[in-house]
Amino acid sequence: MSRIGKNPVEIPAGVTVEVKDNVITVKGKLGELTQEYSDVTVKVEEGNVIVERSSDFKDHRAKHGLYRALVANMIAGVANGWTKELELVGVGYRASNQGQKLDLALGFSHNIVLNIAPEVKVETISDKGKNPIIKLTSFDKQLVGQVAAKIRAFRKPEPYKGKGVKFVGEQLRRKAGKSA
Numbered sequence: 001m002s003r004i005g006k007n008p009v010e011i012p013a014g015v016t017v018e019v020k021d022n023v024i025t026v027k028g029k030l031g032e033l034t035q036e037y038s039d040v041t042v043k044v045e046e047g048n049v050i051v052e053r054s055s056d057f058k059d060h061r062a063k064h065g066l067y068r069a070l071v072a073n074m075i076a077g078v079a080n081g082w083t084k085e086l087e088l089v090g091v092g093y094r095a096s097n098q099g100q101k102l103d104l105a106l107g108f109s110h111n112i113v114l115n116i117a118p119e120v121k122v123e124t125i126s127d128k129g130k131n132p133i134i135k136l137t138s139f140d141k142q143l144v145g146q147v148a149a150k151i152r153a154f155r156k157p158e159p160y161k162g163k164g165v166k167f168v169g170e171q172l173r174r175k176a177g178k179s180a
Contacts, residue, residue, distance in 0.1 A: 101116070
C-alpha cells in the first residue's frame with residue numbers, strides 16, 4: 001500500500017492546479033510547471049489534489065506515490081521556491097557569477113564557465129575566511145537539483161581532506177591517511 005500516494009496535496013492560496021488530457025499544470029506567483037502522468041487518476045477537489053490508482057499492479061503502486069510526490073513538489077515550488085547551496089572547500093577554489101554565467105576556479109589549469117538555465121537564479125557568496133558558497137534558487141526542484149549535481153560533478157569531495165564541491169550540510173565519509 002502506498003502511504004505517500006494516499007495523502008492529499010493541499011493547494012495554498014495563489015496557486016492554481018489544472019488537470020487536462022493526462023497533463024497537470026500548476027501556476028503560482030513564481031512560475032508555471034507541467035507534468036505528464038499515466039496509470040493513475042488525478043482529481044482536484046475542495047482545495048486538494050488527490051491521486052488515485054486503478055489497480056494494485058506493481059507499476060501502478062509505484063507511480064501512485066511518484067506522481068503524488070511530483071505534484072507536491074510542483075505546488076511547493078511555485079508557491080515558495082527551492083534552494084540548494086554548494087560549498088567550495090579547498091585552497092584557491094573560487095566562484096563568481098555575472099548574470100547567468102558561473103565562473104568556477106577548482107584547481108584545474110583553466111576556469112570552468114557554466115551557463116545556468118534562465119529559470120535558475122544563481123548567487124555567489126565569498127566572505128573572507130570562509131569557503132565560497134553558490135546559492136541556486138528556482139521554482140523547479142528537478143532543475144535546481146540537476147544544476148547542483150552538474151556543478152558538484154566538476155570536483156567531487158575527496159575522502160582524505162574533504163576538498164571539492166559539496167552541498168552545505170552534507171556529511172562526508174572521511175578516511176584516515178597513511179599510518180607511519
